[in-house]
Amino acid sequence: MVDRKDVGSWLEGPTQPADPAYLPGSDLGLPAEGPGSVARIAPRLGAIFVDWTLCSLIAAALLGYRWGAQGSAGFMPLLVFMVENVLLVGTLGSTIGHRLFGMRVVGVDGGPAKPLQALIRTVLLALVIPAVIWDKDQRGFHDKAAGTVLLRTSPKRH
Template structure:
């Protein structure tokens, strides 16, 4: 269950379900792209590299991966809500590629990868 909107920042943390679903969508897309270069059944690392590159690009410049866009969530700078930039996006993506930091969360659902760079996955309000 997602925490309520933070009164100080105005950010509404995204729930675990939408975040995992977005990651699954992104992972499938990365597997498809990586399969153009190597079979994921034989070599696993190309898909992880594609995931890191895609997350760096999309989160760093736009604040959303394709999966996040579909599920109406975004990764925002904490606490101001801005876009991360490519440097912070790369660090977050590399930590996400390790998987374990993403599983160690605080009460706002921020994993170690989010706390390390000062970000938070939040919901996008409906218009």
């Protein structure tokens, strides 16, 4: 028989890193705060909201998408979102939402994100689940698989 103690670890949610003094990005050689540090959750959510809203508006204006559309038409904003991410992250290092919230995507080597990295990151981001599975450095699985990290560019605390 399965007991609560057998499943307690996953019922209680993610555990903290073994070292409570660990700061996200430390293993990557990144600063704890300010420009160059790992972007936090609030600006990430703000950026994805901005990007999704813009992509929905573009899909409505240019592709005739209507909110609540059924079937393949319901995927129009997602397709625009994917194109936006691949093109902008793969060339400029950030989407419009990233720019507004002071973030950019870079390779773990510190160089700009390459187009292939942007493609891998975007496909996994579109699947949603990889984006909500994080490691201790606050990198989603989509970033780990692509070899990228989302960094702050502004000195403001988010």
